[in-house]
Amino acid sequence: MHLWRAFEALSVRKGQSALTRQNYARDVSAFVWFFLTYHGQTRSQAPSEKTLSQNNQAWLLQSFEKWADVQASDVQAFLAERMSQGISARTVARQLSALRSFYRFLLEQGQVSHNPAADVKAPKQPKPLPKSLDVDRTSQLLDQPLETWQDVRNQAIFELLYSSGLRLAECAALDVRQGLDKLREGWLEVIAGKGNKDRLVPVGEKAQAALTDWLSIRSEHSAADETALFVNRQGRRLSARAIQQQLKQRAQKAGLPMSVSPHRLRHACATHVLESSGDLRAVQDLLGHANLSTTQIYTHLDMQHLAQVYDQTHPRSKKPND
Numbered sequence: 001m002h003l004w005r006a007f008e009a010l011s012v013r014k015g016q017s018a019l020t021r022q023n024y025a026r027d028v029s030a031f032v033w034f035f036l037t038y039h040g041q042t043r044s045q046a047p048s049e050k051t052l053s054q055n056n057q058a059w060l061l062q063s064f065e066k067w068a069d070v071q072a073s074d075v076q077a078f079l080a081e082r083m084s085q086g087i088s089a090r091t092v093a094r095q096l097s098a099l100r101s102f103y104r105f106l107l108e109q110g111q112v113s114h115n116p117a118a119d120v121k122a123p124k125q126p127k128p129l130p131k132s133l134d135v136d137r138t139s140q141l142l143d144q145p146l147e148t149w150q151d152v153r154n155q156a157i158f159e160l161l162y163s164s165g166l167r168l169a170e171c172a173a174l175d176v177r178q179g180l181d182k183l184r185e186g187w188l189e190v191i192a193g194k195g196n197k198d199r200l201v202p203v204g205e206k207a208q209a210a211l212t213d214w215l216s217i218r219s220e221h222s223a224a225d226e227t228a229l230f231v232n233r234q235g236r237r238l239s240a241r242a243i244q245q246q247l248k249q250r251a252q253k254a255g256l257p258m259s260v261s262p263h264r265l266r267h268a269c270a271t272h273v274l275e276s277s278g279d280l281r282a283v284q285d286l287l288g289h290a291n292l293s294t295t296q297i298y299t300h301l302d303m304q305h306l307a308q309v310y311d312q313t314h315p316r317s318k319k320p321n322d
Contacts, residue, residue, distance in 0.1 A: 004061040007105050027098035029057040032064045034078045067106055072116045075099065083123055093122035133260065133268040135315050138162060141254045142206075142316070149217055153238075154246050156207075156214035157230055161247075161262050163207035163316055164188060165269035168262040172240040174229040176218065183208060202310040204317035273313045 004025075011021050075096070082092045096117060103115040133141065142159060146152050161171055170190050182189060186208065187200045203211070214230075221231055228237035243262060251260035311317050 024098045025057045027095040028102050029060045031078050031099055032060045068112045070116045075117045075120045089123040089125040096122050153214050156210040159207035159210040161265040162269050163204040164201040165266045168240050175227045176229045204314055206316040
């Protein structure tokens, strides 16, 4: 029996579906076609990869006789070409998995001496970013009536998360004396954020006003020895979990159709500034990222330029009369 037919027969015995077997054939035949063209061994009668039907796939797989000649470098080149064509990392990883499986079968059959795909790493699949709130929905979230002291506190938290792009942990860790001397100038000092790095973040007018309102009543609700900027009903530091819960409740009260997390507000901050300015470095500095991608090295941005970009682009950084 031909090797590929034997592999398919084994797949049937393992209970794999017809769709799975079709995917195997498509993925492995795509590699075979690449290998032949990569080494200049295609025949004039061979179909192009784009027009490979199931019959053509079978023709390629049954006529290919160089399984033992394939090297890891061939597999790596195949993956690189896939990625360069804009094929998703998930699809490329599936193709690599199919190739590994077939070569494991060939090893078991004694047809090859090594599995060239065994040690080749699959491309990393990018983590999906949370869907950003648009400006209108962000305003819908933040422009709710304030009825209790907790509402005043929460307003300061939510405005700050959106205004300054703070991480949840950074917000929960803020102390009442921490960098507030710069608040009137439109800045807040974040002490030892992620990566153990201090940084200054801009604070828009609406966030400044919300913080000022909260600071005017904070002492009425905090324990005498509590240093936390935001406190709970017991007068102690408000936990990160509690902030998440309060934001979820606010989103429900505002009638938003999606769940809203602190990270989504941080992402909205970055998205809205970036969409308006196109200044990736300003956003990089705002978020406190050492780098935004594996290929981009962190570049410190002059604070004056960051303030200018922020004031010109953040929807809630401007005074009502501006």
